[in-house]
Amino acid sequence: MLLDTASLYFRAFYGVPDRSGPGETPRNAVTGLVDMMATLVETHRPSGVVACWDDDWRPAFRVEAIPTYKAHRVAEGSVHEGAPGGAAEEVPEALSVQVPVIVELLAAIGVPRIGHAGFEADDVIGTLTTRAIQAGRPVLVVTGDRDLFQLVDDAAGVRVLYTARGGVRGGDVVDERFLRDTYGVDGGAGYADLALLRGDPSDGLPGVKGIGEKTAVRLLEQYGSVAALQEALAAGEAPAGALGRKLAESGDYLDRARPVVLVARDIPLEGPVDGGVPEHVADPAALARLVESHRLTGVPRLLTALGIRP
Structure with a gap:
C-alpha cells in the first residue's frame, strides 16, 4: 500500500474538526491521518505500507517544461529552500505546524517515509510501483489525485483507491474497467x-x-x-x-x-524498499511522548491494525 501522504493529511486537515485547546498545537491533520491509516490497514490488510513524500512539491524540471505548473499554489513572498524560484506552497499555518509531528510519528512507529530530492510523492509512488511490478507484487495506491490513475494496470495488480469522493472508506477503487467506464480510455497509459x-x-x-x-x-x-x-x-x-x-x-x-x-518510474531511491510492516515500534519513548503531548488517542488502534508490538 503506497500512500500519497500529503493528499491524505490535507484531506484530514480540512475534514476533521480541530479539538486542540488554547496554546496547543493543532492536531486534526495528525489525528485524521492516523485514523485513515488504521482504516486502510483494517480494510485492505496490506503486506506493507509506505508513506510517500513530497520532497519537492514543484520540481524544477516540470516548471522548466511548463512554467504554469502549480504556479497558482505558490505562496506570495514565500521562501523555501530547494523549491523553484525560492517558492513555497501556500499551506495554512495550522497545517504546516502539524507536518513535523507527522514526520516524527511515522518515524517513531516505524512506517517507512520515502521521498527524494527534486521529485514529488507521485514520482516515488511511480518508482515503487514499478519495482513492485518487477517483483510480482500487487499494489494499492491511496490518493486523492487523478494523476496517479496512469499507474493502473490490471495484469500487474495495480489499482488506485481514489479518496476525493468517499474518503478512505467509500472511495472509488480504480481499475481498467473504471477508466473505460468513466473516461473512455484503455488502462493507465x-x-x-x-x-x-x-x-x-x-x-x-x-x-x-x-x-x-x-x-x-x-x-x-x-x-x-x-x-x-x-x-x-x-x-x-x-x-x-x-x-x-x-x-x-x-x-x-x-x-x-x-x-x-508522466510520473517518474525510475528515480534513484536509496536501498531496497519492500514496504514491509515493522514487527515492533521503532522508538517507543518517542512514540509515547508524541501520543501524550499531542493527545493522539488513535495511535493504539493503528498499532493494532498494523499488528506491531508497542
Whole structure:
C-alpha cells in the first residue's frame, strides 16, 4: 500500500474538526491521518505500507517544461529552500505546524517515509510501483489525485483507491474497467494520454488549446495514442478542419508536457524498499511522548491494525 501522504493529511486537515485547546498545537491533520491509516490497514490488510513524500512539491524540471505548473499554489513572498524560484506552497499555518509531528510519528512507529530530492510523492509512488511490478507484487495506491490513475494496470495488480469522493472508506477503487467506464480510455497509459491532451487546470496544465475531454477521447479512439497522433501530424495526416488547426498550433506542447504529466518510474531511491510492516515500534519513548503531548488517542488502534508490538 503506497500512500500519497500529503493528499491524505490535507484531506484530514480540512475534514476533521480541530479539538486542540488554547496554546496547543493543532492536531486534526495528525489525528485524521492516523485514523485513515488504521482504516486502510483494517480494510485492505496490506503486506506493507509506505508513506510517500513530497520532497519537492514543484520540481524544477516540470516548471522548466511548463512554467504554469502549480504556479497558482505558490505562496506570495514565500521562501523555501530547494523549491523553484525560492517558492513555497501556500499551506495554512495550522497545517504546516502539524507536518513535523507527522514526520516524527511515522518515524517513531516505524512506517517507512520515502521521498527524494527534486521529485514529488507521485514520482516515488511511480518508482515503487514499478519495482513492485518487477517483483510480482500487487499494489494499492491511496490518493486523492487523478494523476496517479496512469499507474493502473490490471495484469500487474495495480489499482488506485481514489479518496476525493468517499474518503478512505467509500472511495472509488480504480481499475481498467473504471477508466473505460468513466473516461473512455484503455488502462493507465490511456489515461496519461488523455491528461496530456486535455490538461489539468488544478495543476496549471493548459492542455492543447480547444481540446476538452470528449475531443481528446475521440482522438485517442481514432489514433490509439498520443505518440501515434504525433506521428500522423508529422506525416501531414492531421485531422481535418478546426481540430487539425488546433493541434498544429499547439506546437511542441505535447513534447514539453510529457515529462510533466508522466510520473517518474525510475528515480534513484536509496536501498531496497519492500514496504514491509515493522514487527515492533521503532522508538517507543518517542512514540509515547508524541501520543501524550499531542493527545493522539488513535495511535493504539493503528498499532493494532498494523499488528506491531508497542
